[in-house]
Amino acid sequence: MSDIAEKFERINPAPAYLQVAAAIEKEITSGRLRPGEPLGTEAALVKQFGVNRSTVREGIRMLEQAGLVQRDSSRRLTIGFPHYERLASRMTRALVLHEVTFRELWEAALVLDLGAVEQAALRATPETLAELDANIARTEAAAGDWTAVVELDTQWHGLVFKAAGNRVLQLAREPAGLLNLPATELILERVTAALPRLIDAHHRITDAIRKRDPAEARLWMKRHLHDWRRGFERIGKDLDRPIDQVYLQSTAANERRR
Amino acid sequence: MSDIAEKFERINPAPAYLQVAAAIEKEITSGRLRPGEPLGTEAALVKQFGVNRSTVREGIRMLEQAGLVQRDSSRRLTIGFPHYERLASRMTRALVLHEVTFRELWEAALVLDLGAVEQAALRATPETLAELDANIARTEAAAGDWTAVVELDTQWHGLVFKAAGNRVLQLAREPAGLLNLPATELILERVTAALPRLIDAHHRITDAIRKRDPAEARLWMKRHLHDWRRGFERIGKDLDRPIDQVYLQSTAANERRR
DNA sequence: ACCAATTTGTCCGTATGTATG
DNA sequence: TCATACATACGGACAAATTGG
Numbered sequence: 001m002s003d004i005a006e007k008f009e010r011i012n013p014a015p016a017y018l019q020v021a022a023a024i025e026k027e028i029t030s031g032r033l034r035p036g037e038p039l040g041t042e043a044a045l046v047k048q049f050g051v052n053r054s055t056v057r058e059g060i061r062m063l064e065q066a067g068l069v070q071r072d073s074s075r076r077l078t079i080g081f082p083h084y085e086r087l088a089s090r091m092t093r094a095l096v097l098h099e100v101t102f103r104e105l106w107e108a109a110l111v112l113d114l115g116a117v118e119q120a121a122l123r124a125t126p127e128t129l130a131e132l133d134a135n136i137a138r139t140e141a142a143a144g145d146w147t148a149v150v151e152l153d154t155q156w157h158g159l160v161f162k163a164a165g166n167r168v169l170q171l172a173r174e175p176a177g178l179l180n181l182p183a184t185e186l187i188l189e190r191v192t193a194a195l196p197r198l199i200d201a202h203h204r205i206t207d208a209i210r211k212r213d214p215a216e217a218r219l220w221m222k223r224h225l226h227d228w229r230r231g232f233e234r235i236g237k238d239l240d241r242p243i244d245q246v247y248l249q250s251t252a253a254n255e256r257r258r
Numbered sequence: 259m260s261d262i263a264e265k266f267e268r269i270n271p272a273p274a275y276l277q278v279a280a281a282i283e284k285e286i287t288s289g290r291l292r293p294g295e296p297l298g299t300e301a302a303l304v305k306q307f308g309v310n311r312s313t314v315r316e317g318i319r320m321l322e323q324a325g326l327v328q329r330d331s332s333r334r335l336t337i338g339f340p341h342y343e344r345l346a347s348r349m350t351r352a353l354v355l356h357e358v359t360f361r362e363l364w365e366a367a368l369v370l371d372l373g374a375v376e377q378a379a380l381r382a383t384p385e386t387l388a389e390l391d392a393n394i395a396r397t398e399a400a401a402g403d404w405t406a407v408v409e410l411d412t413q414w415h416g417l418v419f420k421a422a423g424n425r426v427l428q429l430a431r432e433p434a435g436l437l438n439l440p441a442t443e444l445i446l447e448r449v450t451a452a453l454p455r456l457i458d459a460h461h462r463i464t465d466a467i468r469k470r471d472p473a474e475a476r477l478w479m480k481r482h483l484h485d486w487r488r489g490f491e492r493i494g495k496d497l498d499r500p501i502d503q504v505y506l507q508s509t510a511a512n513e514r515r516r
Numbered sequence: 517a518c519c520a521a522t523t524t525g526t527c528c529g530t531a532t533g534t535a536t537g
Numbered sequence: 538t539c540a541t542a543c544a545t546a547c548g549g550a551c552a553a554a555t556t557g558g
Contacts, residue, residue, distance in 0.1 A: 061319040108426035111373025168366035172430035
């Protein structure tokens with residue numbers, strides 16, 4: 001240790017690429033740059049920040065990954081609007097890596113779906129009700145095509161959250177929604193009573209929402225979810241097993257431009 | 259259009275940096291690379307992938323942003339464990355950009371906290387109960403230091419979710435938890451009755467959890483949250499206003515090594 | 517506590533493919 | 538069709554920080 005008085009704090013400059021990312025992020029979150037607007041070319045950013053191309057690009061990659069900037073069809077940079085699906089896939093990945101169990105997923109779905117359906121009963125509009133009805137009709141028509149049924153079922157639950165008009169709940173639901181994917185398909189395949197019961201439940205819940213009866217809607221949603229759980233156990237699965245990596249599809253690979 | 263028979267599909271290679279990111283991500287999510295393990299130096303990756311170092315670095319930045327790889331104290335790359343706080347800040351940012359209202363946040367918190375406290379009542383261990391008690395004691399001692407009280411209150415609600423033993427709910431709560439930050443401080447400052455009521459509620463809920471009485475726990479949690487809402491309205495705030503950017507702290511800037 | 521080797525952060529210059537007008 | 542602008546990718550370079558003897 002030196003004898004010189006220690007008057008100054010340590011200067012710890014963030015790496016340039018982080019400063020670039022932070023600066024751009026701040027412009028976006030502060031609202032000075034609005035979604036859809038062009039960010040400018042890499043060369044322009046190089047000029048503004050006075051750093052090298054490579055440095056700018058590293059910073060851009062981070063923002064790109066976060067969804068704050070996107071590249072349009074011509075690879076030009078535009079300000080993006082981080083949407084839920086993007087976050088959802090990350091949440092899903094985190095949950096799988098943390099080896100969350102089916103029970104945790106189911107219990108969370110119970111809490112969220114019951115809450116959402118209550119609010120939906122208070123707040124549903126004719127439009128959202130029509131969407132719910134249409135979905136059920138399509139589900140009835142899809143009998144036999146289990147993959148399609150599962151797809152529609154997931155969509156129906158999503159519509160309930162949409163009817164609830166709460167985007168925070170909607171975001172919270174995403175990971176719990178993945179409950180429905182492969183396991184549900186298995187259940188429908190193997191348990192004959194599953195599909196009619198599912199359709200009946202969707203009908204009753206939708207009607208309860210239409211009647212603005214939160215208690216009734218809640219009750220039937222509860223039965224519906226317990227039905228799923230019974231089906232899950234019926235096909236010989238263990239609720240306390242971690243969800244598998246089957247649920248994971250590479251996210252980085254999906255970032256390709258379309 | 260040419261007359262040559264079109265036998266081949268278009269080859270659309272993903273950019274090299276994405277392939278790098280995807281390849282490493284796959285190794286991690288498949289479990290072949292486990293959290294904490296070193297990923298190897300940039301030079302090593304350059305060799306393995308046969309691409310330029312800049313390219314590797316761009317790929318790394320994406321994984322770094324996603325939390326799948328980290329840099330340790332010496333900036334070497336190690337496999338990371340995407341933790342919830344990281345996702346939470348991302349979710350928060352998305353919600354602010356989407357101009358979510360206080361009402362949505364409050365209603366989501368209602369659904370989540372009520373669900374969590376019920377499960378906590380079924381499942382709390384002596385350890386988590388002790389943590390809840392300790393938190394309340396500290397809250398009582400902190401009276402007057404509103405910032406500290408808010409911090410402890412947020413922590414207490416987090417403990418309820420921890421007691422519920424459901425990581426999906428825990429993750430879902432994060433954005434709703436930010437409800438408590440600046441607004442709560444204002445409420446405590448201006449509404450004299452707020453702190454004693456908060457402490458009383460925390461006591462009663464904790465006791466209900468201890469008694470394994472989900473209904474009682476739920477009831478008091480409901481009152482507790484309605485109290486917050488009354489306080490919010492009392493200080494003249496509008497529930498239907500979007501949450502502000504005050505809630506946003508730059509995430510990129512927080513990525514600095516500590 | 518010093519030195520040598522390694523590794524990261526940053527930069528420069530250049531070549532190539534592709535989208536747009 | 539052609540020219541231009543731009544993103545992608547490469548190779549090489551050097552300073553600063555870190556590690557390990």
